Amino acid sequence: MGLKDNDRAEIEALRAETRPTLRAVSEGMEAHLYHAHEVLDHGFVRVVDYMGDDAAICQAARVSYGRGTKSVQNDEGLIRYLMRHWHSTPFEMCEIKLHVKLPVFVARQWIRHRTANVNEYSGRYSILDREFYIPSAEHLAAQSVVNNQGRGEALTGEEAARVLDWLKADSTRAYDHYEAMISQDGQQGLARELARMNLPANIYTQWYWKVDLHNLFHFLRLRADAHAQYEIRVYAEAICEIVKDWVPAAYAAFEDYRLGSVQLSGKGVACLKRMLAGEEVTQEGSGMSKGEWREFREVWG
Template sequence: MNDEIEFRSDVTVELVRSQASDGDVLFAARVSTIGEQTLERAGDDEELEKRDRGLINFLMRDRHGTPFEHNSMTFYVQAPIFVFREFQRHRIASYNEESGRYRQLRPAFYVPAPERRLRQEGRPGKYEFHPGTPEQTALVAEEIRGASVEAYGRYQRMLDAGVAREVARMVLPLNIYSSMYVTMNARSLMNFLSLRRLVEGSAFPSFPQREIEMCAERMEELWAERMPITAELFNRNGRVAP
């Protein structure tokens, strides 16, 4: 196999399955006061009344988190392995990832886009990033491309010699792409978003690596299309996961 090496500067995030609406929050919350009649209102997003918004706002503000768990979103993600390492620290989610033991990994490698900020200033936990000089930008592209080509060549030579994939992959770098399905509910997604996006107005600002933030941005867009009121009130309440 002599695949062309692909360099990418993006991530892929698609919502492949979901059952998620603002109504799902309301029906779960109201069982405490009106029992099973709440099912009749489930999913009734277009007609959400002021009082319904008020209830979601109360749940969000006072951190009554469990009504935000009665929904499900499955995302398909393609991103470099260094992003997956961070992603999979979020334990309240379900993951299935492609295997480097059962298939040959595709030669797709991440290289930062020229506009990606390269210089880090500040202290751990509160870094600021600034644009690189033209020389730094060129150096980063050259070194990352060169290392990727070199590593994939070594990987392929071992495979061609009959070495097992699980052994040959040991030379591959963290910027090789992987793919996975990840399933979360809105509560765990809000926790993920509060930590993996830096958004003005956050009560507890976080300073994530840019590449996982690119995944989080797209996930938030897809989620907000399905649960617009919950997403809006998450923002209005300082992006604190309930």
């Protein structure tokens, strides 16, 4: 999978080191420190560092001196209130730094969330590893006929086999040429910053990604959604499991008010009221477009 033996040994050595601290500590998050959660065929997510916990959110909201100002029940109630009413600043007081190994095409989606600090592995200074994301057969799907950015049914038989063969062969060929271009055996060798342009988008890269909890929740709301692309969704789901242990009260509120909720437009609310009053409402009489009406019906049946 994603971690090499020497990387794993280095992480285990770091994990074995302990230091006393006076800062707020999340016991759930401590268990994740220096532990790599493997994703896809060569990827992983691991926690490098973090700041804050559920109590830090409440402390910031109340601008208090310490942790013992209110009961746990009151803290949970406050966090749910803050989440319910879309407050952001108290959640920004918690931060997490992740080390992520991911395919380049996933990284290009991920980087669109421009509210984090990122430092990526450099293909100018270092030689990229021969590691490519090759989907398993069940994740080879045709283009969706109803969504221009989605997938339809899985490919089968000879077509699926042919696509897998091409993905593997093209990746291998591109890397062979990359190695040949940068080689200095009997030639000058092309600069690494130029040779890397020949590599496909399924090659793996790595980065450190630091983000506050408010913006992380926004990332997870979009990328852990069932409609998100599978290859980024599995990373988001792995991060969800980490955040659940880090800030359990905040994550429970997020799961309830963001992941498990739906949003209605003003027209949607008006239609729902009419339907609850016993009126039969059609798309033509709803004031919604066909797309809006379809999404409305998907929620309410």
